[in-house]
Amino acid sequence: MNETLAHEDLPDGLGLRLKVDVTRPLTDLTAAVNALCDQVAERRATTVVVLELAATPVDFREWPGDVGIQAVNRWERAIRRLEKQAAVTVAVARGTCGGPALDLLLAADFRIGAPGLQLILPVNDGHFWPGMTLYRLVQHLGVARARRIVLWGADLTLDKAAELGLVDQVSEDLEEALHTAAVLTGRISDRETAVRRQLLLEAVSSEYEDALGVHLAACDRELRRLRRTRDASPQNLVGQAAS
Known part of the structure; x- marks a missing residue:
């Protein structure tokens, strides 16, 4: 696995952190999420999972790219596995967030966004990608609000995402916000x-x-x-x- 996808321990033993390089192939991203879940499952102590979704100059308009349905299925199952972990998941996002980063963001329990964050909806060849992002949008927003976003293909600014509840906290100091969230959410991870x-x-x-x-x-x-x-x-x- 590429070292940019390797997970690392959080300070003070709070849990695990995965820095997600969304330019990597879907198979690598799937392997990284599954490896993270393996590590969480091995830990008996209270654990927080942090997903660091860094700003990356990549075109999310062609998600998931030229892959087979088996690769898509494995990715969706990895995200679902992450969702079902006993650990609380905190996502930290900056810049443009789309494709696999958006999937991970929507699967997280607590979401922190940096100023300037923009959520890019999954599109493939001009059509809204019918993956489980659509399902999670309905789960989070309800059918009516999700329909407006999906049918009209509107990208979401940070202010709009926060208004809709897709981002829970906005902070310029992501490291401080991350540490505070990890301490607080770690108390309820079980x-x-x-x-x-x-x-x-x-x-x-x-x-x-x-x-x-x-x-x-x-x-x-x-x-x-x-x-x-x-x-x-x-x-x-x-x-x-x-x-």
Whole structure:
């Protein structure tokens, strides 16, 4: 794998960081995301994944380029695998963000944008690319707002992306914003984070009765966790010893 796609440890053991070179072939990008997921899966401690999407002078109007459907399928599955990790994912983007960078940005839990950021929608031969970016836009924005963007092919300025909730924070000091986000989100990175993320996504399409059982199961796990925490508290342990 090219060294520009290698992941590295964040300072203070907060997690892992992947600097994404979007000029690399789709197969390399897929391998990098999968390798990152492998590393996250091996870690038992709280982990934050940071995706650094640097500004790169590349034409995103021909995404994904001359590749076969198998390569596209592997890429989409890698992105989905990243989405389902227990780790919280923070994306940091600057410059022009399109193609694989946009896929990764939309898959992240928390998104930080630098001033001047522009989101370029995926287009191939003048047609909107019908990949899972379309699906994620609907998940994030709803059908009505996503339809306006997709059918009219409008690129999104940073102000518009922030207004729509596609960017959560705007900062000139990306390193400081990144560190703060990693510290805060690291506190909630665990298996239940992945469950809550899935509940959010399924709420868009699931009927109430179908969703009820899954939500009740998540509530039951949380009640059990709170009970274990309470039972293990120093006050309770002292009380048990005294009795």
